[in-house]
Amino acid sequence: MIKKSALVALVVAISLIFAVPAFAAAPTFDPTIYADGETWGTKGTTDLPAPTENNVQSFDELFKFPGQMPVAEAAPGNPAYNGGRWIEYNVTWVGTPVLVTSYAQLHGLVMSGDVTFVETGAYFQCPLLPVH
DSSP, rough: OHHHHHHHHHHHHHHHHHHHHHHHHHEEEEEEEEEEEEEEEEOOOEOOOOTTTTTGGGEEEEEEESSEEESSSSTSTTTTOOOOOEEEEEEEEEEOOOOSSSSHHHHHHHHHHSSSEEEEEEEEEOOEEEEE
């Protein structure tokens, strides 16, 4: 009887070890990222090595703003979208902050000198999902 209880406890412990990472990586269909003027959910999957000259075109840019959701360069349906492989950047406001929801809007703010950005060194896979 004691062996059976120990076996059950071991099975439960092993199940929890595998269940916790699966839960941590669960997708969210809540608004998490702006792209192309819309909100998107996401599912973080894995860190990636830094892009090389040969594969940098397979990454999109993801811009993290203080006080708002990040803004992606492209989203599903946009021919420029690469499936959720990201190079991350931190954005700093130089001008008055406004809500930014698209790469085109961000580009305008960069051109006017209202924001600057710097690469963080984070590269990861994180596909965008429709908001439900």
